[in-house]
Amino acid sequence: MAATTEHHREHYRTFGRDQPEHHTDIGQTLREKSPSGTQILAVVTLFPLGGALMCLAGLILAGTLIGLAVSTPLFILFSPILVPAVLTIGLAVTGFLTSGAFGITALSSLSWIINYMRGGKGQHIGQMVQGQGQSYIEQAKRGVRDTAGYIGQKTKDVGQKTQEAAGRT
Known part of the structure; x- marks a missing residue:
């Protein structure tokens, strides 16, 4: 056994690593690596909860598949309506x-x-086009007025044609 320990020390020296720490007290090692009380409480609480939720998920999946198997013929029968x-x-x-x-x-x-x-x-947009904002607004107003006048005239023309057609019959 002494030869094995010497072999490990030689191995660590060769590859430039420090020698590993050897704990002689196993109880101390277990105390250092054992889970805390909080971790144990979390596992004890969450393990049954997780298992119950997994069972519930399985039951819901089974119920969904059974419901789908039962309702599929109804969907096929009523598909011309649905x-x-x-x-x-x-x-x-x-x-x-x-x-x-x-x-x-x-x-x-x-x-x-x-x-x-x-x-x-939004006024700054008109200023960005070097004061032409007001002319654009005036053009838009003129366009709206012209369009309204055109639609009004067309409406009068259609009304007159309707009255003439009604008068002929």
Whole structure:
């Protein structure tokens, strides 16, 4: 045994390592490496809880698979009713969400324009184009007026054509 210990010391000297520490007291070694009371309490508490949750997860999985096996024939039988119903509900929800998104976008744009007209936030954008902000606003106002006039004229023309068509019959 002395030869083995000498061999280990020679090995550590050869590779430039310090000699390992040898503990002669096994009780001291066990006390240093043993888990603390808190760690033991955590394991004692969490091990049964983890096991119970794993059992519960297994039961839920089994119940889900049994429910799916029972309900699959019903889904196949009623699919001519369910598929269109799901598509209709999906399209309705998509329509409402899209409408809301466009409404919020429109309201925020109008709010920004009103705030810009009053000289609030966003006025610096007009100043960045070297004072041409007011001319852009005037052009936009003129465009809105022209478009409103055009739509009004078209509405009058359609109304007259409708009255003429009604008068002929």
